Amino acid sequence: MQGQPLPGDAHDPPPILETRGLVKEFRGFIAVNGVDLTVRRGHIHALIGPNGAGKTTCFNLLTKFLEPTRGTIRFKGEDITRAAPQAVARRGMVRSFQISSVFPHLSVRDNVRVALQRELGTSFHFWKSGRTLDSLDARAMELLESVGLEKFATMVAVELPYGRKRALELATTLALDPELMLLDEPTQGMGHEDVDRVMELIKQVSANRTILMVEHNMKVVAGICDRITVLARGAVLAEGDYATVSANPAVIEAYMGAESEDLFGEEPTQATSTRVPATEVVS
Structure with missing residues (x-):
């Protein structure tokens, strides 16, 4: 039923952010297609998927930089589907961007x-x-x-x-x-040393707050995330912990052509950990 939380484990913390049937169309192209997302308090939750899967569009919908075509968004139990971006930020949901700001x-x-x-x-x-x-x-x-x-x-x-x-x-x-931080590609363009440092920072700042992040680096996702939602073609393909989603045949197939073995291997390769060449390295 619309607006009702999806069932979860009895030991799961309560949700802080939920979407139901979230859709975004651009002149007939469906960028986000019926996404049901539950982000629970205190979790570090990753949103992953191949390029073009709809991850950043989802972020823009959640933080109200875009208006959904259909569906609902609830933050701390309140419907924010039609709220203004500044109102959402004042309520405690704040985001970062891919480009340094x-x-x-x-x-x-x-x-x-x-x-x-x-x-x-x-x-x-x-x-x-x-x-x-x-x-x-x-x-x-x-x-x-x-x-x-x-x-x-x-x-x-x-x-x-x-x-x-x-x-x-x-x-x-x-x-x-913020009660909920949305981090868009926080390690994009970084070398190994920077990635490790930012991973530790994210773990530190997650104390007493919730983090939802878009991230391509599977070392980061595997190392710090409690739950992972996989998007493909704008829809939820799989959800669970890292072990669950990395073993899912549909997820592996979705990443074919995108170094799927590297992405979901136990030891990510240099190409995985630095998907965009770093131009500056921290000393």
């Missing part, structure tokens, strides 16, 4: 202070002195320390290596105190 010419600390401005109720008071943000310094440094950037606080963000920029994005996302 920091303010490049602000310092690392100032990037976090900008995100923290909501606490002061001065987000749009651009004419006020920067000293009005000084009260946020302690919290900004706490957040930077949580992602290993406290030593880079005064550095201009554009000078950060790529992996550190992604860590800064995590810090600015945490500054909004």
Whole structure:
């Protein structure tokens, strides 16, 4: 029944985000086709699938950057299907993007202070002195320390290596105190060292919150995710833990031509762990 949670194990935590029959059509092309998704509190939940499977479109629907053609989205038990993006963010669902979205010419600390401005109720008071943000310094440094950037606080963000920029994005996302974080390809373009660092950061920041992530790197998915939903051609193909989905013949077939053996092997290859060549390596 629409709006009712799907049955789960009696020991499962309650859902924080649910979709039922979610559909998105673009002039006759169905990008998302009847997706039922249940993300449970406290989980790290991955959304995976071959290129073109509808993962990012799904993210855009959940965070209201797109309006669904049909279906419902419920967050913390409330119907947000027609809510505005800013209303969804204020309720505690915040996302990151595939492309780095920091303010490049602000310092690392100032990037976090900008995100923290909501606490002061001065987000749009651009004419006020920067000293009005000084009260946020302690919290900004706490957040930077949580992602290993406290030593880079005064550095201009554009000078950060790529992996550190992604860590800064995590810090600015945490500054909004989200209950649910949506991470879009958090390790895209990274080498092994960066991937390992960001995996650890995601595990750290998942304490007391829920994470839904789109991710191609199966080392990351296998290493930190509690549950995985596989999309193919816009529809849910399989769901379960890593062992379950990686052994599913339909999932393996969907990845054929996309290094399926590498993707679901016990030891992902270099090509799997770095699907986009890294241009910068963290020292």
